[in-house]
Amino acid sequence: MIQFDQVKKRYPGGHEALNSVSFELETGAFAFLTGHSGAGKSTLLKLVMLMERPTHGQVLINGRNLSRLHKSQIPHYRRNIGVVFQNHHLLFDRSVYDNVALPLLVSGYPARDIGRRVRAALDKVGLLDKERQNPVELSGGEQQRVGIARAVVHTPRILLADEPTGNLDPALSEEIMNLFRDFNDIGVTVLIATHDIALISRMGHRVLTLENGEMLSSASAASASLVQPEIVQPEIVQPEIVTPGMAEQTTTAKPDLPHG
Ligand SMILES: Nc1ncnc2c1ncn2[C@@H]1O[C@H](COP(=O)(O)OP(=O)(O)OP(=O)(O)O)[C@@H](O)[C@H]1O
Ligand SMILES: [Mg+2]
Numbered sequence: 001m002i003q004f005d006q007v008k009k010r011y012p013g014g015h016e017a018l019n020s021v022s023f024e025l026e027t028g029a030f031a032f033l034t035g036h037s038g039a040g041k042s043t044l045l046k047l048v049m050l051m052e053r054p055t056h057g058q059v060l061i062n063g064r065n066l067s068r069l070h071k072s073q074i075p076h077y078r079r080n081i082g083v084v085f086q087n088h089h090l091l092f093d094r095s096v097y098d099n100v101a102l103p104l105l106v107s108g109y110p111a112r113d114i115g116r117r118v119r120a121a122l123d124k125v126g127l128l129d130k131e132r133q134n135p136v137e138l139s140g141g142e143q144q145r146v147g148i149a150r151a152v153v154h155t156p157r158i159l160l161a162d163e164p165t166g167n168l169d170p171a172l173s174e175e176i177m178n179l180f181r182d183f184n185d186i187g188v189t190v191l192i193a194t195h196d197i198a199l200i201s202r203m204g205h206r207v208l209t210l211e212n213g214e215m216l217s218s219a220s221a222a223s224a225s226l227v228q229p230e231i232v233q234p235e236i237v238q239p240e241i242v243t244p245g246m247a248e249q250t251t252t253a254k255p256d257l258p259h260g
Pocket of ligand 1: 012013040041
């Protein structure tokens with residue numbers, strides 16, 4: 001569960017990016033976060049991944065108050081979160097495989113786990129045959145899928161995406177969204193920041209709307225003709241989280257639980 005309670009974020013220089021934002025997103029939910037440019041979407045996601053801290057108020061993740069997390073606990077906390085960026089932040093001097101392996105190396109996963117996890121994640125996004133290539137040789141949609149593989153390689157419980165389809169055509173956007181849906185189907189909580197109203201209305205999930213740093217109520221989230229009203233998600237019991245495809249991919253090792 002992602003819970004914001006009266007969260008304010010003021011950046012140095014006095015700009016108030018979020019003002020008294022409160023909402024709850026249940027475990028296993030799939031929701032969009034929308035709003036004009038500068039509304040505070042990226043800021044909200046950064047507070048969840050602890051790239052920023054609130055000026056006031058509380059962020060609770062699965063009941064845990066992030067303001068009580070010590071700096072030294074942040075890497076461990078982040079093992080529960082996967083993040084997909086708009087411009088995917090891939091390293092163009094390394095192979096697809098190395099890009100996806102990076103978060104595992106940084107978090108000190110055992111070497112024997114890394115190959116299995118990277119291949120399972122690449123398999124899931126349909127890029128197993130490209131592991132030796134450099135991202136520069138891939139299409140925009142393929143690059144974005146590498147970014148998604150990297151976000152899920154550590155089997156996070158929460159998947160955040162910031163404009164993940166920003167540069168993609170509608171067909172590719174749909175494909176990427178279906179991937180997010182697959183992860184949601186196995187219990188991963190998904191929150192996607194996007195401007196893409198057409199996409200939101202096609203998918204028909206819950207919509208959180210920010211305007212000038214304030215969260216509008218779901219009822220007024222968007223015009224009814226464009227966006228379906230909030231859909232109540234069934235409460236999904238968090239199952240053992242295994243990246244889809246991971247079990248099939250495994251030859252010697254058993255599928256394992258997320259770390260942390
Ligand atoms: N590091 C920062 N320092 C100062 N101000 C910032 C910083 N990051 C964001 N802001 C400001 O906070 C406000 C919200 O920014 P944010 O990036 O959250 O918006 P957004 O909804 O993600 O916009 P976009 O759709 O353009 O990505 C903006 O006015 C922005 O200029
Ligand atoms: Mg943004």
